[in-house]
Amino acid sequence: MMTRRNLLQAGAALGVGSVVRSTASAQALKFQMSSGDVMKTKGLVDIAEKLPINETSGDKRYRPKFRMGLGGLAAGNGFNTVSNDEEILGMLNKAWDSGIRYFDTAPFYGLSLSERRYGDLLRNKKREDYVLSSKVGRILTPSSEPLEKKWHWANPSPFHYKYDYTAAGTRRSVEDSLHRIGVSSLDIVFIHDLSPQNSDMGEDWTKYFDQAVKGAMPELTKMREEGMIKAWGFGINTPHAIYKAVDVADPDICLLALQYSILDHQQALEKTFPLLDERDISVVVGAPLNGGFLAGRDRFNYSSKIPQPMRKKFTAIDSIAKKHGIDIKTAALQFAEAPSTVAAIVPGARTAQQVEENIASMKVQIPADFWRELKAANLIAEEAPTGTES
Template identity: 35%
Template sequence: MQETSERRPLGRTLLKATALGLGTTAIGGLYSATSDAAAFETMEAAWDLGIRLFDTAPQYGNGMAEQRLGAFLKTKPRDSYVLCTKVGRLLRLPQEPQGEDAYYKGTPPERPVFDFSYDGVMTSVEESLRRLGLDSIDVLHIHDPDAHYAQAMDGAYKALDKLRSEGQISAVGAGMNQSEMLVEFARDGVFDCFLLAGRYTLLEQGALDELLPLCVDKQISIIIGGVYNSGLLANPGAGAKFNYQEADKALIDRALELERVCLRHDVPLKAAAIQFPTLHPAVASVLSGARSRDEIVENNALLRHPIPAAMWDDLRSFGLISPQAPTA
């Protein structure tokens, strides 16, 4: 069981992240439009629960998530929260009219354009600050540079390292849906934290092989996203998603077996899913991508749900979690 407001350091920085953070894809309109009123109600509920880590990006809602989050945080003391956003995408109007965004609904007309260059990143930071309406950002992540590693290191990393050295930001990170490239970043640069989405969960623990031990050794903190693996660990069954795609039968069967073991111990699968990553010493926080007040309140309760050690033992003995996964 974790306390939402429990603070853990982010790398070697002076920043401290709460055990539960708020991700802003949903309030940016991921999959369905969200009103300003619902977005602000969600953020206020998160604040009331003690959440002080907020993660956003230009891509989320094509700028709308940053705008909404910034408007909310302007009402709060600046030294009381940690703000993370990302670089690697510039928002630009398409030369020709485009249809509705495939992922984000009810958003501004701009669309993200990849740019991991030094100048592009400096421009991205200036534009994010304008959208946020704030004077500073705490953490800047290089955002999903999967096919752009060289430019990300030669351009984006050098820009962020300069901003850190000048005290304009406190932490340099990278946010990805894979662990392999984060290993490369950890070896080739000086990073404070990583946002790892979907790759260290109750369902998938490949990050244990290299990334997480390396991060412990180098004092790089991990922020975990995607604890429910696109919904499969929230509601396993036919039609469930995994990695934003239809989950195959083998994955659904594994999720259902995880749920059966959890329920034998009176633990909801979602409670096990949200708490499991927090037990690794490299992990500073998990993000809740809540769309509503009810969702963030539920995730807070799940993070605090008592889980007996015997449940973790059973999951390990049945081969459902890695023998190397910390569970205490």
């Protein structure tokens, strides 16, 4: 299981974000932070505290050693934010230098842009020193014509895509990713975006699921048995595919985006996590900050339409966080990482400063009274793990 954070003493060493700041919260509450702004970490940061890891010796299934990772959507110019190669490489180097050793990406992120930028860092590192996951389900092909549907990408690479969950398409997708990144292997492969929430598919997602049952799922199982990958699962924004797949396949680990955060976690706790626990399947939490909302962005998940109940919940949690000398982003990251079902979290970042503050947030000791107050106010589920139970 995970290592537990050390209790801070009054004379604990202070580092980046360690001064109790009060300037960022007001700006965050106005939801006006731009893509380059950073919500400063509040609270005492123990710079000697290491990032959390999984003790994997007794696990039946593969779990990545590192519980704090980096999501690759922003590296693909996600949310229509333009970044240059130098900025992203600076961010990636900051992540590496700060101890991040789990990197998640996908062919779809910027239509190969994220994978290629990840390769600028990872191809120069020893392969055994880090964990790498990418995804299958879309085959990219070069094109001189831009995509009609822009999705979330600003200035993506000149590719089109088609869905392909066959065995041959799955193996080709993995090989294409290896070439783009410039590495010899992937540790984890996620079957990407099999969900009714995917507007390309809608209700037709079950047809693609059936294709994956005959193609991608047995092919990834074969690749795991051959030693080409260590684990496979699903990378999805809704749990529908997992609920269907556990009876017909043998996944190891699933990336759940938009499904477990301090704002929205009831279904995961009541249904998804217990179902996975029965089968020793672990979870990587994607978008633990709800697409940047919990870091002060004017968007919720992947939309500029922010539900009013989420605004109200943000304000209530933020107020209690300030009372206890911390910030809501710090609470959100540690909340997402706390459950035993969770093997890792992969918050995204575009700048080195964002990485720096996210890592600082993982080294803050959050008072147990903060979590008790959230539960008393029904702002988080009573049964939600917080890392303070033991």
